[in-house]
Amino acid sequence: MSSWLDYTINGLIVGNVYALVAVGLALIFGVSRLINFAQGSIYLVGAYIGWVAVVQLHTPLPLTIIVVAVAAAIVGLIIERFGLRPLQNSVRIAPLLATIGISFVLDQLVMLTFSPNPRALPSQLPDVRFQVGGGTIGPLDLLIAGVGLTSAFLLFVFLRYSKLGWAVRAASQDRDAAMQMGVDVNRVNQAVFGIAAALGGVSGMLVGMYYNQIDTAMSLQATLKGVVAEVVGGAGNVPGAVIGSLLLGLVESYGVAVFGTSYRNLFAFLLLVVVLVLRPNGLFASARQAPPEPLTGTFIAPSRPVRIPHWALAVAAAGFALLPLFPVSFYVLQTLINAWLLGMLALSLTLVAGTMGQVSLGHAALLAIGAYTSALLSLTLNVPVGLAVIGGGLMSAALGTLLISPSFRLRGHYVSIATLAIGEIVSLVILNWESVTRGPIGISGIPPLSLFGYDLISPTSIYWFSFAVMVVLALLQGRLLGSHLGRSFRAIRDDDIAARAYGLSLNRYKSLAFIFGGFAAGVSGGIAAHLYSYINHETFNTQQSILALTVVILGGLGNVVGAMLGAVALVGLPEVFRVAAEYRILIYGIVLLLLVRFRPQGLLGTM
Amino acid sequence: MLSLRGLTRRFGGLTAVDAIDLDLAKGELVSIIGPNGAGKTTLFNLVTGLDRPDAGTIHFEGQDITGLSPERLAAGGIARTFQLGRVFGNLSVMDNVLIGAHTRLRAVKPAVPVIGPLLELGLALLRPASVKAEEERLREEVRAILARFGERLLPRIDQPAYSLSYANRRRVEIARALALKPRLLLLDEPTAGMNPTETAEMQALVAELKAEGLTILLIEHKLEMVMRLSDRVIVMDEGRKIAEGPGEQVRVDSKVIEAYLGHGLSGTSEQDSAA
Ligand SMILES: Nc1ncnc2c1ncn2[C@@H]1O[C@H](COP(=O)(O)OP(=O)(O)O)[C@@H](O)[C@H]1O
Ligand SMILES: [Mg+2]
Numbered sequence: 001m002s003s004w005l006d007y008t009i010n011g012l013i014v015g016n017v018y019a020l021v022a023v024g025l026a027l028i029f030g031v032s033r034l035i036n037f038a039q040g041s042i043y044l045v046g047a048y049i050g051w052v053a054v055v056q057l058h059t060p061l062p063l064t065i066i067v068v069a070v071a072a073a074i075v076g077l078i079i080e081r082f083g084l085r086p087l088q089n090s091v092r093i094a095p096l097l098a099t100i101g102i103s104f105v106l107d108q109l110v111m112l113t114f115s116p117n118p119r120a121l122p123s124q125l126p127d128v129r130f131q132v133g134g135g136t137i138g139p140l141d142l143l144i145a146g147v148g149l150t151s152a153f154l155l156f157v158f159l160r161y162s163k164l165g166w167a168v169r170a171a172s173q174d175r176d177a178a179m180q181m182g183v184d185v186n187r188v189n190q191a192v193f194g195i196a197a198a199l200g201g202v203s204g205m206l207v208g209m210y211y212n213q214i215d216t217a218m219s220l221q222a223t224l225k226g227v228v229a230e231v232v233g234g235a236g237n238v239p240g241a242v243i244g245s246l247l248l249g250l251v252e253s254y255g256v257a258v259f260g261t262s263y264r265n266l267f268a269f270l271l272l273v274v275v276l277v278l279r280p281n282g283l284f285a286s287a288r289q290a291p292p293e294p295l296t297g298t299f300i301a302p303s304r305p306v307r308i309p310h311w312a313l314a315v316a317a318a319g320f321a322l323l324p325l326f327p328v329s330f331y332v333l334q335t336l337i338n339a340w341l342l343g344m345l346a347l348s349l350t351l352v353a354g355t356m357g358q359v360s361l362g363h364a365a366l367l368a369i370g371a372y373t374s375a376l377l378s379l380t381l382n383v384p385v386g387l388a389v390i391g392g393g394l395m396s397a398a399l400g401t402l403l404i405s406p407s408f409r410l411r412g413h414y415v416s417i418a419t420l421a422i423g424e425i426v427s428l429v430i431l432n433w434e435s436v437t438r439g440p441i442g443i444s445g446i447p448p449l450s451l452f453g454y455d456l457i458s459p460t461s462i463y464w465f466s467f468a469v470m471v472v473l474a475l476l477q478g479r480l481l482g483s484h485l486g487r488s489f490r491a492i493r494d495d496d497i498a499a500r501a502y503g504l505s506l507n508r509y510k511s512l513a514f515i516f517g518g519f520a521a522g523v524s525g526g527i528a529a530h531l532y533s534y535i536n537h538e539t540f541n542t543q544q545s546i547l548a549l550t551v552v553i554l555g556g557l558g559n560v561v562g563a564m565l566g567a568v569a570l571v572g573l574p575e576v577f578r579v580a581a582e583y584r585i586l587i588y589g590i591v592l593l594l595l596v597r598f599r600p601q602g603l604l605g606t607m
Numbered sequence: 608m609l610s611l612r613g614l615t616r617r618f619g620g621l622t623a624v625d626a627i628d629l630d631l632a633k634g635e636l637v638s639i640i641g642p643n644g645a646g647k648t649t650l651f652n653l654v655t656g657l658d659r660p661d662a663g664t665i666h667f668e669g670q671d672i673t674g675l676s677p678e679r680l681a682a683g684g685i686a687r688t689f690q691l692g693r694v695f696g697n698l699s700v701m702d703n704v705l706i707g708a709h710t711r712l713r714a715v716k717p718a719v720p721v722i723g724p725l726l727e728l729g730l731a732l733l734r735p736a737s738v739k740a741e742e743e744r745l746r747e748e749v750r751a752i753l754a755r756f757g758e759r760l761l762p763r764i765d766q767p768a769y770s771l772s773y774a775n776r777r778r779v780e781i782a783r784a785l786a787l788k789p790r791l792l793l794l795d796e797p798t799a800g801m802n803p804t805e806t807a808e809m810q811a812l813v814a815e816l817k818a819e820g821l822t823i824l825l826i827e828h829k830l831e832m833v834m835r836l837s838d839r840v841i842v843m844d845e846g847r848k849i850a851e852g853p854g855e856q857v858r859v860d861s862k863v864i865e866a867y868l869g870h871g872l873s874g875t876s877e878q879d880s881a882a
């Protein structure tokens with residue numbers, strides 16, 4: 001009995017922490033209809049600033065909190081001013097991609113500054129526990145509860161009684177009307193980003209103290225948890241976000257009590273998917289509402305794709321095919337093999353995100369499904385590797401589509417959240433389903449690629465094989481785009497309401513896009529498994545999803561040739577310039593940001 | 608052929624469509640007029656399945672279609688245009704109008720349960736002769752439809768819709784609706800934002816469609832056009848139907864004049880609701 005009380009207290013405390021993140025997300029969503037994917041990064045920054053303050057500057061606790069809040073708020077203001085304000089009049093996909101890029105850049109900067117290794121963040125509070133009823137409670141619990149309540153109170157006073165707070169409320173009720181009444185939207189945005197960042201930063205610091213550990217993986221987790229809480233409470237609903245957070249904290253805490261710690265996140269993401277499916281407007285949404293007209297054609301940047309003549313493509317393909325016959329180094333071949341594998345993933349993502357408009361952030365999960373399927377088929381059932389790879393593609397197509405299907409009724413940013421969560425679920429299932437996936441140990445001794453009984457071991461043969469597979473997938477995708485399906489996918493992307501009014505079923509066509517795209521990604525993962533010979537639940541991670549997204553945007557959303565060109569460019573250029581490995585991801589993030597800002601249509605244009 | 612009974616839709620405290628009854632016979636053209644915010648577009652959304660009524664029923668060709676999905680209704684022969692224009696911005700004019708013909712695809716979209724979608728994917732990739740022939744036939748049809756707009760759209764057939772002028776985008780929407788071969792066509796302010804020449808062209812086109820026997824429900828602010836085209840006019844205000852009848856009769860109805868002139872003046876709306 002007493003332990004249940006402990007779990008309840010723990011759930012409420014953790015919920016309080018989530019609330020600090022979720023309230024900021026809700027404020028931002030309220031005024032700009034934007035899910036701020038960088039919220040978790042600010043939380044991470046807050047935790048590390050707290051570490052600097054406590055461990056290096058030895059600030060007393062109240063000062064630490066103030067330092068963190070102010071520093072995080074400044075980061076928030078910078079993001080608003082330089083990351084998002086220039087995109088105010090861009091297409092709807094632009095701010096979404098920008099917050100993803102900003103989050104990536106911030107995380108990498110923290111990682112480069114402080115190294116990825118975990119650090120201890122001491123709480124500066126006496127380590128005692130008080131008996132309360134049947135459970136215990138510590139000073140840190142009280143601090144967190146106190147910070148939560150104080151922030152809620154201050155926020156309430158601000159929104160209720162200050163002029164700027166009134167403007168924030170007006171803007172979130174009806175942005176256009178508020179603007180007509182003279183509300184300065186830039187000031188409102190500044191206010192919400194500053195407040196959201198201060199709350200997020202303090203939250204990160206408190207969590208660091210609570211677990212006495214901080215590391216760079218916190219960022220993504222915090223974004224996800226905050227978004228789960230916010231969506232559960234109803235996007236843009238500030239009190240709803242608080243209740244959603246407490247609920248999430250309790251669900252996790254009881255889940256951990258019953259099933260064990262490694263299931264904590266699984267519960268959070270399952271809660272998200274269940275809420276998205278059953279009550280996409282949150283638990284407390286008032287009435288069902290149709291989105292207002294017009295939402296037309298503004299999701300992706302309109303542009304005329306660059307038409308590359310067929311002969312030029314044929315010459316380029318022949319050039320790459322003949323390349324191994326020339327005296328090129330093993331290193332060049334290896335780099336290009338990586339580019340072809342990434343190219344397959346990018347083909348998949350450019351179809352789903354570009355042609356279909358479903359910006360998936362969990363695409364690496366499709367790689368993982370393909371890789372595990374192919375590895376296990378060849379290892380345990382002795383299926384020939386060539387067939388196993390195809391099996392991986394088919395499994396990824398089927399399972400991936402099934403898993404993603406709850407998100408089919410969602411729009412824009414929600415799709416990204418759902419796919420991110422589904423990607424995490426896949427990786428957690430791989431980690432926990434030991435009887436099949438061998439859990440954290442991973443799968444080793446995966447047989448090398450082979451075709452018709454011949455092992456493909458030499459770099460040249462692997463090069464040819466992966467290049468040929470990518471070209472075949474690209475040709476198929478080109479054919480798909482030229483059919484009525486390509487037209488239907490793009491119509492749904494441009495305006496799903498008009499598409500439905502003309503008889504296009506969203507479920508049917510989104511499924512078909514994910515089936516086709518899932519196959520390509522699964523094949524890529526399958527081939528990778530046989531090349532690496534060892535995989536585990538971390539081999540295919542969010543970094544690859546973001547890398548693929550950057551490739552897709554670089555090439556031009558939906559653009560088949562662009563996806564391959566982007567893959568060669570992003571894999572090849574860092575090699576040419578010999579960029580150190582740890583800076584590459586940072587560069588990808590910056591490239592993504594620059595593209596969104598200055599060339600949203602990519603190199604070859606959106607299709 | 609279309610009949611609405613007690614159709615009602617509320618948004619929070621606001622009743623956007625309030626117990627509307629309406630009957631439309633085959634081949635008839637009925638116009639709905641009324642001040643902005645009267646609930647006309649919401650009524651269209653209800654009839655086309657994009658929104659669900661809180662009360663009331665919709666029957667189309669004798670069948671109860673209340674609450675059916677827009678996809679089903681499109682397949683059943685109901686096509687519409689949108690007030691603010693909803694073309695597919697990145698699709699060419701040709702592709703926009705081809706989407707209108709989507710419900711008529713047969714060869715590439717066999718009506719097989721369960722594996723139908725997979726067959727569709729396979730057929731789209733393999734493209735056997737039947738599929739190619741169907742696509743070619745539809746493209747011919749689209750060219751014929753576009754030809755109805757004279758030289759407005761045909762020369763721009765391969766341009767993306769976002770690059771078209773406003774008036775041309777409205778035309779693309781109508782062409783897309785015609786490609787569905789609708790049995791009921793709903794036009795939501797087809798001439799909004801058009802100059803007098805363009806309006807006259809549009810009026811001639813709608814008259815032609817009517818002469819061909821198409822059943823049309825028209826929302827329009829330009830009263831002159833309404834008076835010329837309509838068999839009957841329905842006037843809405845604050846969600847209610849306040850008058851119905853032939854154009855000349857509605858035009859002189861005192862409630863209608865009040866709704867148009869006195870809208871927002873204190874007292875008048877109370878009197879209206881009481882009446
Ligand atoms: N999705 C919606 N949510 C809330 N209110 C709406 C929605 N759609 C329309 N309304 C309201 O319903 C009323 C009728 O709108 P509408 O049908 O567009 O009028 P009309 O087309 O006659 O100008 C207006 O007051 C409008 O603000
Ligand atoms: Mg209207």
